[in-house]
Amino acid sequence: MSYQLLVGAHAFLGEAGALAFLWVFVELLKPDEARVKRAKLASAAGVLFLLLSWLAGGYAYTTTYGKQVKPVIKGGPLPWAHEVVMEAKEHAFLFVPFIAFAGAAAIRLGGKRLAWDAGLRFSVLLLSALVVLLVFVIAGMGYTVSTGARAALEAGA
Amino acid sequence: MRDARAVYFATILTILFIAVLTVVAELSAAAKEALKAAFGHHWIGKSVLAIAFFAVVSAAVYYTRTLDSVIRRWGAMKWSMGVALATALSLLSILAYFTLQFLL
Numbered sequence: 001m002s003y004q005l006l007v008g009a010h011a012f013l014g015e016a017g018a019l020a021f022l023w024v025f026v027e028l029l030k031p032d033e034a035r036v037k038r039a040k041l042a043s044a045a046g047v048l049f050l051l052l053s054w055l056a057g058g059y060a061y062t063t064t065y066g067k068q069v070k071p072v073i074k075g076g077p078l079p080w081a082h083e084v085v086m087e088a089k090e091h092a093f094l095f096v097p098f099i100a101f102a103g104a105a106a107i108r109l110g111g112k113r114l115a116w117d118a119g120l121r122f123s124v125l126l127l128s129a130l131v132v133l134l135v136f137v138i139a140g141m142g143y144t145v146s147t148g149a150r151a152a153l154e155a156g157a
Numbered sequence: 158m159r160d161a162r163a164v165y166f167a168t169i170l171t172i173l174f175i176a177v178l179t180v181v182a183e184l185s186a187a188a189k190e191a192l193k194a195a196f197g198h199h200w201i202g203k204s205v206l207a208i209a210f211f212a213v214v215s216a217a218v219y220y221t222r223t224l225d226s227v228i229r230r231w232g233a234m235k236w237s238m239g240v241a242l243a244t245a246l247s248l249l250s251i252l253a254y255f256t257l258q259f260l261l
Contacts, residue, residue, distance in 0.1 A: 056203070062198045071217060078258055087255040090200055091179045092248050094207055095172050102168040106161035106233065120161065123237030130241055134248075 003064040010057035011142060013049045013095075018135035020046030024107070025128040028121055036107065039114075039124075043104035046065045046131070050097045061090060069149055076152020081145050089141040096134050103127035118119065158218060158225045165236035166228050167215040169243045176247035178203055180254050217246050 020042045052084040065086075074080040103124055110120045182189040182199055192202030217223050231239075 008172070019168050058200065058204065062201060071210050083259040084249065084252070084255045091175065091203070091251050095244055096203060098171050098207070098211055099244065102161075102164045102240065105164045109159070109161050109164075109168045110166070116231075119232045119234035123233040125163065125166070126234075126241060127235045130244060 003060055003068070006056050006060035006064075007087065007142075010053050012059060013056060014135050014139065016051060017096075017100065018132045019044045019076055020049060021128040021131040024103065025125055025132070028114060028124055028128070030106075031121065033112060033115070034118035036111065036114050040104075040107050043100070043107050043128075047097065047100045047104045049130075050100050050135075054093070055094065058139050073145070073148040074150045075150060077155050078148040078151050081148020081151075085144045085148070087106065089138055089145065092134070092141075093138055096118035096131060096138070099127055099134070100131050103131065158222065159220075160228070161233050162228050162231070162236045163218040164215060165233065165240055166218055166224070167211055169182055169236070169239050170214050171207055171211040172240070172243045175203065175207050176250050178206065179251055183254065183258070215233050 023042040024046065026041045027035040027042065031039070062131065070082050070086075073079060073086075106124050106127070107114065110117065110124070114121050114124065165175040182192060189199050192206075196202035196205055214236070218225075218228060228236075
């Protein structure tokens with residue numbers, strides 16, 4: 001599979017995971033039995049999307065990025081796009097699946113309690129918002145890395 | 158303790174574990190090489206160790222009474238705020254480390 005396709009799949013699946021947790025957030029603003037059921041489904045889908053994004057991005061990173069893209073960025077006008085942004089991104093991404101899993105587990109364990117336990121509901125809303133925010137920050141970092149590679153290619157690195 | 162709080166607790170420790178492992182592997186060439194030798198790539202090593210750490214801590218606090226007294230001190234709301242705080246601190250630490258490494 002080509003590097004571009006893997007990176008595209010990584011980004012698409014990550015965004016799909018974020019959208020699934022945005023869906024969870026909306027469902028749990030005023031939860032009832034049907035909304036909790038939908039939130040369970042959305043959170044499970046979100047965790048799955050994020051795990052697949054982890055696999056696609058990890059495969060691209062460990063097989064191609066280090067050998068072909070990293071040296072180009074480091075030789076270009078924006079070396080910090082790798083040295084700072086990519087280095088932080090590749091590690092910060094690892095937080096996301098665990099936070100997503102914790103949110104999904106809390107919905108499954110909480111069940112109907114989410115309708116009346118304000119503390120539990122707040123906790124799932126906070127973790128869902130955190131997943132959405134982190135994914136969009138990480139997507140911005142990915143865009144910066146791509147910009148670093150593009151700038152290097154344009155400069156003839 | 159069969160409660161969401163046990164999973165939140167394991168998540169906080171796992172996020173901090175990833176941040177510490179990241180910085181240690183950067184500071185110690187031997188640690189990074191050991192990860193590479195064991196898993197083929199240092200990042201795969203960190204991923205596998207993070208999953209293993211989360212699984213062990215989650216199972217320990219969820220299926221046993223280990224740390225029950227600690228976890229019961231806070232409600233789910235406070236533990237989730239702990240997850241957000243651990244995430245922010247870990248992200249900023251990693252970002253600060255690589256920024257300083259680049260600048261110095």
